[in-house]
Structure formats: C-alpha cells, structure tokens
Amino acid sequence: MNLKIFLLLGGMGFVLHGCSSMNALTSDSLKSFTSPQDVIDKKNINENNSSAKEYVYDWGKNYPERQVESLIPRSSLSNYCISHGGRFSLFQKSSMHLVKDTGSKKLLNTYSSVKQGIGTYYCKQSDGQQWYVSIEPLSERRMDNASRVVNLQTKIMNLDEVKAFYSKAHTTTTLAEKKQNTVNSKTLNNVTSKTTTAKVIEEKKVTQPVVEDTKVQQTTNTVVSTPQTQQMQLYTSARKDLGRGQNQINACNTAERAYNYGRLRGTSSVNAYAESGILVAKCLTSVPSYSRRFSNPNDRAKRILQNLATNQNHAVAKHMLNQMK
Template identity: 45%
Template sequence: MNVKQFIFIGAMGMTLQGCNHIGNFSTDSINKYATPQALIDQKKLNAANGGAKEYVYDWGQQQKSTETQALYPRKYLGSYCHAKGGKFALLYKSNLYLVKDQTQKKRLTGNSNVKQGIGAYECVLPNERWIVSIEPTAEGKLESRLAARVVSLQTRMLSADEAKQWYKNVASNSAEKKTAKSATTTKNSKTEIAKEPDNKKEAEKKKESKPTVVEATQTVTAPAVETPQQQQLKAYVTARRDLSKGTNKLNACNNAQRAYNYGKLAGTNANVYTDSGMLVARCLTSVPAYSTRFSNPKGQADKILQNLASNYNHAGAKRMLKQGR
C-alpha cells in the first residue's frame, strides 16, 4: 500500500466516522451539553484557538457520494435544537463577506453543499431562542494532496441585535459597492456622449455653465467581529451593572441569560460563566417581568444553581439552594 492509498483510506474512515456520529446524535447524548456554546466547544466545531476550522466540502470525482464535512456545524446545532424541542431555520443568508479572495469566493458560491451550511441560523424554543452564525473565511486544497477542497468555517453565537447589525451592515456594504460601480459606469457613458456634440461651441457653453462636482470617496469599514469571549463578558458586565442599579431589569436578565448560554469558554475565567448563572437564578426568582416567561421559574433557577454548585463548587449557589429549602 503506497502513501496516497493510505491517506485516501484514512480520510474516508474519518468521514464515515463523522457521518455515523451525527446519525447517532440522540436526545440522550444532546442533553449533556448545557448550552449551544458548550456544544460548539466540546465538539470542536472551531479550531483550538477559537478561530475558523477547515472542513472538506468537495472530495473530488472519486468520492462524490461521500458526505461533505462543511455541513457538520449546521447539522450538529440543528440536531441540538430539535432535540430540545425547538425549530431550527435559516435567519440570514451569507454572502461570504469574510472570504476576501474572489477566486475562492467564486468556488464556494458555486458549491451547493457550502451554501446549505452557512449563514445565521435561529433556534426557537418554548422559553428562549438563540442564533448561531456559520461563516466561511477561506477556501483551499486539502493538505494531504487528495483531490479534495476545504472551506474554513467560523461558528459563533450571536444575540439578535448582533446578528441583525452584522448581516445588515454586510449587505449594505455590498449594495453600496454595486451602486457606486453602476454610478461610475453611467457617468462614463454620459461623458462619452458629451464628446460627440454636433455643435462644439454649444457643448463648451454647457460645460462652462455646469458646476464642477467634487465627489468624495467614503470608505466603509466592516464592523469588527467580537470573539465569543468578548461577547460573553460584554453581556455579563451590562447585566450586572443594570441589576445593581435596579434599572432595565428585563434587558439585564436577557443579557445575563445570553452570557450564561455561552457556557464556560476556553481561555476565560470561570467567574464570568458562573456569575452570569447566579444573575439568571436571581432573575428567575425576583424579576417578575423575566420569570413569568417560564412555566416553572423556581425549578429553572434550582437547575442552574445545582449545575454551579456541583460542577463549579460555587459557594453562592450552594447558599441559595439551602435558603430555597
């Protein structure tokens, strides 16, 4: 067996293993993930540093029937949502804005497997909803020299406002570029026509009477993409501040829930996650505008406190559980 054959069989084995794993993604196994962010982290849908991870989207002519890996992030999160009793659907389409190389973008745009697995997806549950963004950042060949191509995918949790702002701004930037290009083409066409008047003197008079227009070029910069760690910390700080002041309580509770939903992120202090959970438990027991959204708010609070007490030895959570009894 030569090296190419060995690599080929190894790649096939990994792919089939991935297919079987997703196929056996049952309700029982899904329940061990406290949040969708925990699923992203534990299933390693992103690279070790939290950045984009490579997935094969085209295995080549000899492996056309092999399932594409580029659908894995969407399938995992969709299965997680459905197992929780939610509805998982596309919220915003991707225009591959993060892929800067036009040749790479053209290849990805023409591949249906890639297009089916990217964009912003929303999971709507009875008591909450969450949004995940799956965006390609680059495309290239598989390093093992197989006739396969990979796409780098970044999977991130977003709030409703963040998703709306990101995809709205990206769409606006693309529209502005198209409009500017169209305006330039129209202007050039008018200039060409003006060069061929029957009466040159009359044309020159028109030019003299025409005011000179100086066009200002404005560069539109895409909004900086915050890391999940930054998003979690931002939501937690806002929630803690508002609850301490006693203002915007409902919004504060929503931010606390958002921060807690990220789970314990790699490279962050556990306090951000655990303290967010404490805030959510507090909201469930003392903020009616928030707690009335749940059928059993005290039970939900106890569940969170049990998690913090058992898995993180949180003294505050243990104290609240004793007081509740």
Template identity: 45%
Template sequence: MGMTLQGCNHISNFSTDSINKYATPQALIDQKKLNASNGGAKEYVYDWGQQQKSTEPQALYPRKYLGSYCHAKGGKFGLLYKSNLHLVKDQAQKKRLMANGNVKQGIGAYECVLPDEHWIVSIEPTAEGKLESNLSARAVSLQTRMLSADEAHQWYKNIGGNSTEKKTTKNAVTTKNSKIEIAKEPDNKKDTEKKKESKPTVETSQNVTAPVVETPQQQQLKAYVTARRDLSKGTNKLNACNSAQRAYNYGKLAGTNASVYIDSGMLVARCLTSVPAYSSRFSNPKGQANKILQNLASNYNHAGAKRMLKQGQ
C-alpha cells in the first residue's frame, strides 16, 4: 500500500481559528483531503511498528478533525453507530483491524449536534496492508463521507454484521424414531428391533450485498434534485427541505461548479421562511436564512440571494 497524506498535518496544529474557515464539514473533508483525490478511501497508518511505537497513528485523523470542527462550532460530537467493517472483504485484514484499538476508536458513524442543525459523518475502513515505504508499518484505507439520518440508519442498521459474506445456518431436523428390522440370523434367534434417530441437516444461505458507495458529488446532486422536485410540486415539503439542507451542507465540492451548492442554499433559505414544519426546528429561522443568503451573496455574488436580502424575505 502506498501513502499520500498531503493535507493531513499533525492534529495539534489544527487550531480553532483554522477550523472556522471551513463553511461545512464536507468542505473540511475536501480541503483537508481526508479522502483520495477521486473521493474514494485514503490510506492512514494505524501501526508504525516497534521502532516508531510512540508516533501518533494517522488512522485517528478523520475522526479528530471532524470532532474538533464540531466542537469549535459549539456542537457535541459522539459515536452514533459502531462500524462492523463490512466494506473490508478480506477476513484476515478485517481480523487485524478489529484487534487494533487505534482503528476501532476512529471508525463508525459520528453525529454532531448543533443548536440549529445536526450532521452525520461516516468513517469506514475498506482495506488494510503494509506500507511500501515502511514495511514495519501497517495502514488502513478509510473513506469519510457525509450521510443523512436515513442513509446512516440504512447503512448501519439494515446491513448485517457481515453483510458481504454468506451466512450459513444449519438447522437440525429431527425425524420420528424409525424401527429398522434386523435380518434373522442362522441360529433362529428372535427378531430384534433397533431404534435409530436420523437428523438430516438443512443448509440455507443468504447473500446480502452492501449498497454501492456514491461519491459526495453524486450524493449532493441527488439530494438537490429531490428537494427541487418536491418543493416545486408542493409535496413532501419537510423531506424536501431536509434534502436541500443535506445538499447545502456538502459545500462547494471539488470537481463541480457551484450551482448545485448555491441553488441548494436558496432552497434552504426558502424552507426557513415558508415551510413551518421545517423552520419550527430552529430557534431563529429568519436569522439562519439571512446567514445563508449573505454567504451566497458575498462569496458567489448571487443576484437572487441579494434580492431576498433586500426584500427582507
């Protein structure tokens, strides 16, 4: 396994001031390069070996960065779902990872609860192996991605502990005792009967396939399209607003234009001012909407956001 950890400086250098420059947790994930350049899993050292035993394990970086970000915003950050390592296909790799405390402390689904919102991030291992540059060290590939509450529930609750493996259950089925007649012997002894209990086994197998992991760009676009469609139709408004918020929380993703992020923000502002079922969850929905509009007007020169600010919504 090769190592490319640009953007992952020592965690102690990650100050509160530097955290506040990230508009969203997805922006933090992208700009700190917690994933690979294609949005997939990135390698982190979890065991440096005996000679560098005191060196800080990199496998804790994604959790620590996002936890520090949440705390700096005034939120509470904690484990929501434990990881069952179902993306790790190789059983020997899975066994090594499950036995390592540095890995187990940094994986799973974590929730940040803020006064006006909450978000969930998933940190999942996909593989494990030795480093090419340091054969005494071992690394784990971690994928960090934002999830909605429904996605997190589906991913962690509906997927079995070993979702990519065949689960075999053997049920013993007992038949009635059957009498088997023993052939008569030449000396004309009496016939004897022998009871024999037969227990055939029935083997059933179930193969559950883990869902395909979408890139953050795909997830953001999907959430935005759903929100725009439902709000245009006037149906499922609360779910539509939640989808818009989720799309906006991704921030401006690398490799995409800003339109999806901007338009999602406009939808959220609309929800905060005209959808009571959604806005009632916030202590100051109008102030929250103004904050979003000011961001879009100042950083993206968005005419619609400027107009809404002038109109006072």
C-alpha cells in the first residue's frame, strides 16, 4: 500500500514538474525578444536583416490547402505586443503607394491575404512603451506556375516618422494620379493623331502591312495587361473549373477575386463582374469547402445576388433570389 502511494506521489510530481517546465519555456521564449525590432531581426521578418522579404500570398491551384505567408509579419509583431500586455491595432491603412506597377497594385487589392496584413500598426504595452510598425508591399510576382509572392517591407517607426511617411504617400499618390491623367491625355491625342493619319493613308491607298501587323501586336500586348483582361481571365478560369467539378475551392476563390475587381468600364459583351458574382453566390450555397469560411454564407450570397439584380438587372440573379425565398 505504501509503495502504491509512493509511486502515485512520484508520478504526480513528475507531471507537475513537466507543466512548470513548459510554462518556463514559454516565458523564456517571450523574454528572448527585447523589442519589436528584435522580433524582426531574430524571426527574419525581413530577409537577412534587409529592408524587405517575399511572402507567398497565393499558393494557387496546386497547393490550395497551404496557409499563406503574407500575414506572418503582422501576426508576429501582434503576438509580441500582446505578450507584453499590449493592444495591437491598425493605425493607418496602406495605400500601396510603394508598389510602382499599377497592374500589381490592382491585383494585390483583390487579396484579403495581403490587405489584412499591411498598413501601419500601433502597440501600447502594459509598461507604457509605445511603438509603430509599418508593413508595406513593394512589389509582387509569380513564383512558379501557380504561386504568387508579395515583397513586404517591415519597419519600426515613431509617430513623426509615420506622419512623414504617409504625408509622402499622399504626395506620391497625387503625383501618380496627375501623371496618369497626363499620360491618358497624351495617349488620347496620339490615338486621334494616328487615326487621322490612318484615314489620310487610306484615302491615298497606301498600305503598309508590316507596320500594321506591328501595331496590332502592340495593341494586343497592351490589352493583355489591363485589369479588364485579368478579370475576364479569372472569371473564365473559375467558370471552367466549376463546370467540370474540379478544384472547386480554388475556382471559388478565383471567382471571388474576379468579382472583387468590381464593374470595370470597357469590358466585353460578357459582364465578367456580374457573372463572377453569380459564381460566388453558387459557391456560397453549394460548395461546402468554400462556404464554411463564412459565418452566414446564405446571407452573403443573397446580398451579392440582390446587388446584381438591382444594379445590373441580372435575370439569373433574380431567378436565384426567388429560389432562395
């Protein structure tokens, strides 16, 4: 009997020792970071202590189950703030002004896996220490046949630096808009001039097939890079996969990205925005692996359909709404 009691007490002591060791390990691991900059350096938030690092924000259809990496900088610094009794909150939304390529900026704006992890965040720790961290995208690119990465710059700032940074961001955005307007104006003038010249050449019956082919090729290359074309490509890809019953969750995500582009001017006879919305609504009501991401997928589907029925006078949207009543 005494032997059993001895063994029982010994086992309990071993368990308690294990628990206290685990708590000590957790505490030590938090104490190992002395500052938010220390987190950035030791967790390699910026590549090799440089100013930025690439993170996967879309694994593509080949690896739909993998977790994206683009939220790592924000989550790491948020955990550090919370571990020091602080509250981590968004101080300033990102305008992505450091992304120079317009197409890349539009694409990144369609991904919640990017937008939810960027901007300037503020932390006030329980010991009174306050700090700001700026997480800004610089560029994005295709990593392989399916995956895409975003280059994120993570930087600790004080309040004056934050104000200066976003003041510069506002100036940069304004200048970019003015420059774009100037480019558009020049482009319009060039197009008008070329059209007039083409008419004169036509009247004189002078043909230059080689030059014409070059112009057609240039026009084609320009169209491929437009947001309208990107939206149409996303919609077409999603429609094909859903029609075949293949890669459904990836197809639903693709349809959502196409829908998030919004109603773009200059699109073809197929309204990619509205048709993508229909696909998203179908995903919300008939693809469980996609709809379970939302707390109330049916209500979300109804809102999308109501928008299309009211603003686009979409017959299919009206029909689906009637079926859901």
